[in-house]
Amino acid sequence: MFNFIWLIPLLPLVGFALNVFVIRREREAGYVATGAVALSFLVALATFIQFAFSPPAEAKPPRVDLVLWNWISVGEFNVPFGLLFDPLSGVMVLLVTGVGALIHLYSIGYMHGDSRVVRYFAYLNLFVAMMLFLVMSDNMLLLFLGWEGVGLCSFLLIGHWFERRTATSAAAKAFVVNRIGDAAFLVAMMAIFAHFGTLSFYDIELADGAVIEGFLERADEISGLIFSIPGQNFLVSTGIAFLLLIGVTGKSAQLPLFVWLPDAMAGPTPVSALIHAATMVTAGVYLMARTHPIFELSAATQGWVTWIGALTALIAATAAVAQWDIKRVLAYSTVSQLGFMVAAAGMGAYVAAIFHLLTHGVFKALLFLGSGSVIHGTHDTQDMRKMGGLREHMPTTFITYLVGAGALAGIFPLAGFWSKDEIIAHAWSGQNFSIFLLLFVSSLLTAFYMGRQIALTFFGQQRDHSYHAHESGQVMTMPLMILAVGAVLAGAMNLPMLHWLSTWLEPTLHEHAAEFGVTQLILAVVTTLLAAGSGYLGWRYYVANSAKIKPGAKDPLYRYSGDIWEALEEAWYIDRAYEKLTVVPGFRALARFMAGVFDPQGIDGLVRGVGYAFSQAASALRVFQSGFVRTYALLFLAGVVMVVGYLLII
Amino acid sequence: MVPTSYYVLLSAALFTIGAMGMLVRRNAIVLFMSVELMLNAANLALVAFARQQVNPDGQVLVFFVITVAAAEVAVGLALLVAIFRSKRTTDVDEVSTLRG
Incomplete structure (x- = not known):
């Protein structure tokens, strides 16, 4: 299978080409797009299984590096068009294609009757192809191609309903804010080339026997190297890592550049699920895991990464508490969870970051698709004040949403419990008490706002009778059920004591599995109990006060907090x-x-x-x-x- | 033998008469005649120099000039007839519709 890894990004690209040039009818567009991504998933799965049972032994760290052609060659500057399949790429590819295929399937139902479905599926396929280039690239430049490509697709898909002014301005905002991060990324890339003379991650042997050296394995060369701007000396590694960090804050929606993500909810809901929750926004975390040798050379930048992640987690979690729009709650929640991952990466817990990335990809896709099902079933209602009592009308959506919310809140034994607990345990064992506190409070808030959302959406009485709520069709509930199963089981990837994911990623991330002792056990129990309590509190409070909630009314908690609540609603202004x-x-x-x-x-x-x-x-x-x-x-x-x-x- | 300079002087005189006729006369037919005069002045000079240099090239060239002149006259007279039919005049100053 190793010689066929080029099929993985090519299949969605073919789907894109077919949808652009050949297909004119809605039905075929959906089938072709879904089929392309599903096939890509099968190829990825086969490759993954082969990699697991007979890894390529000759390369160290074990990887498959397939150079398709010589992309750019100018003097010293050599960039092959090479695809990489190693443990880290492997799990990312499985997430992108697996969740992607389910979301494509769901889109067939959700986008039915839209006026531009063919274009929608074309962009969706292009997005998957670009994301696969991003995670399978063996050099910085091809990664940048995917990085920009997913940004472009995000722009196109946020603006899918371009008749709405909010959609076009949200699309432009996402593009402009991302551009800031991308510029920093570009400069970081130049600095890497200037110091290492290469952009490849690992050594590559070309067909004619020539070898292109990689920079990750010899990142130590720049340790201690200093560059000066007048009046100040910096480590080169700090400079590069900091520029990469700015890129990450743009793409992964971290402080201070997270503002585009909540607005990106103007796009169709499956797009929010795929791009703005499960895959694209995780690109930054993937980048940090991939280039971790550079980050590890700079303690200063790692501190920044940790603090940015933890602060983002808290600020976004508080903002999520005060939203009325069902999708904006999830959007801020995504920003918050990305903050968890970034903080984990900053603490050097790359496995925990990737673990949370994977589980979050599954259950956040589930939550977004569930919210899409709610929006679909209530005829484009997004304001939770107009919902209520939907559990009787949409039982499947309700059950799966409950699973997703539990997973996000970190309730035992759902996926989010294992991954989030690992990050919090890392903060604890790293003696980093302020970070631990920030993350801990954020995780309690997570449970609270999910409880609030469930109460507002599914419990009580329907508050607005202008629509007739109904359950979505099978093509939409099927992906929900599959993802719900995933949200239950995904935590098994990296159970304490077994540590499959840690072992699997160890060759790439050079990180040994963390100890699991009594302290961690107590911490886990305390966290999940408090999270459950906080979630119950949120649910209980909003169910009890459901009579006070009317369309256009203030939140019942507004009475106690006043202006602070308004600040929360606007994400601290x-x-x-x-x-x-x-x-x-x-x-x-x-x-x-x-x-x-x-x-x-x-x-x-x-x-x-x-x-x-x-x-x-x-x-x-x-x-x-x-x-x-x-x-x-x-x-x-x-x-x-x-x-x-x-x-x-x- | 008549010296070449005589021929050239005659040629120059003919050419000047043709050019002046071109400039001062308004009748289109006379203009054509003036053009012919200039062409033939040139022909005369060519033949004269060809004889002096004992080189037949100049004489050959004259035949081409005569051919072209014949074609030019045919086209020009046709134009003239067309102009006369629409304007009822051969005065070129009356035909100035393309003034910028």
């Missing part, structure tokens, strides 16, 4: 701070200058000036075109005399 600090003085002024001065005088002036010059020249020259043949003859003669005279003189 970070969005508004951006508007005040950059959009209004900087961007608006620039736009005004461009629209008021540069465009009418610069661009238009140039265009009009060219036209004016020609018409002036023409009116000067038209004097000669008198219409009298004899004048022409005279001028002709004069011209001839001048030419002859010139020739005589020379």
Whole structure:
């Protein structure tokens, strides 16, 4: 199978091409797109199984590196178009294609009747292909191609309903905010090339016997190397890692660049599930795990990573508590969980980060698809104040949603319990008490807002009777059930004592499984009990107060917290701070200058000036075109005399 | 033998007469005649130099010029007839519709 790993990204790409050029009908588009990703999943699974039972022994760390062709070759700069399949890529590929295929299937039902379904499936396939390039790339540049590609697909899919103003501005916002991170990533890439002379992760042997060296295995070369800007000295490794971190904060929606993710919910719900919860936003965490030797050289950056992750986790969790939009709760929850992963990566617990990435991919996709089912069944209602009592109308959605919420809240024995507990245990054993506290409070808040959401959506009485709620069709409930099973079982990947995932990732991430002792056991029990209590509290409070909740009304907790609640609703005004600090003085002024001065005088002036010059020249020259043949003859003669005279003189 | 300079002087005189006729006359037929005069002045100069240099190239060239001149006259006269039919005049100054 190892020689066929190119099929994994190619199949969705073929699906994209078919949907763009051949297919015109909705039904076929859905089947082709889903089939392409499902086939890709099967190939990935076969490769994965072969890798597990007979890993390629010759390479160290074990990996399959398939160079398809020489991509760019300019002097010293050699970048092959190479695909990598190693333990880390393997689990990522399985997540992307597996969850991706289910979401494609679900989309057939969810997008039924939409006016642009073929285009939707084309973009969805392109996204999967780009994400696969991202996780299977064997060098930074191809990774960057995927990195930008998923950003592009995210932009296109957020703006799928471009008739809505919110969708287009959300798409533009996502693109612009991501661009900041991408610029930093690009600079980091240049710095890596400048210091290592290569962009490949590991050594690659080409067909003609030449070897392209990788930089990860010899990251130590830059340890202790210093560069200076006036007045300050920095480690080179700190510089590179910090630039990569900025890239991560953009793509993985971390403080201070997370603002695009909640707005990205303007896209279709399956897109939110696939791109803005399960896969694309995890690219940053994957990047940190992949390039961890560089991060490990810089203790300063690792501290930043940890703090950014933990603070993001807390801020987003508090914001999620106060949202009314069913999808925005999940969006802030995603930001918060990504904060957990980033904090774990910062503490050096890369396995825990990847573990949480995988389980989160499964149960957050489940939650988003469940919320999509709710939105679908209530005829495009997203405000939870208009819901209520839906458990009787949508039993399947309710049960699966409950499983997903439990997994997210970290209730034993669902998937989120194992992965989140591992991160919290790491913070505890790392003696990092403030980080531990931030993450611990965030995880309690997680349980609370999920309890609140369940109570508001599924319990009580239906508060708005303008729609008739109904359960979604089988094509939508099937993926929900499969994902629910996944959300129950995914924790088994890395059970304490067994540590399958740790062992599996050990060659790539060089991290040994953590000890599991009595302290960890007590911590786990305390965490899950408190989470369950907090979730129950959230549920109980909102069920008891369900009579007070009306469309347009304030939250019952608003009475106790007042202005703080409003701050929570706006995610601590970070969005508004951006508007005040950059959009209004900087961007608006620039736009005004461009629209008021540069465009009418610069661009238009140039265009009009060219036209004016020609018409002036023409009116000067038209004097000669008198219409009298004899004048022409005279001028002709004069011209001839001048030419002859010139020739005589020379 | 007549010296070549005589021929060349005659040629120059003919050419000048043709050019001046071109500039001062308004009748289209006379303009054509002036053009012919200039062409033949050039022909005369070519033949004269060809004889002086004992080189037949100039004489051959004259035949080409005569051929082209014949074609030019055919086209020009056809145009002239067309103009006369629509404008009822051969005065070129009257035909100035393309004035810019």
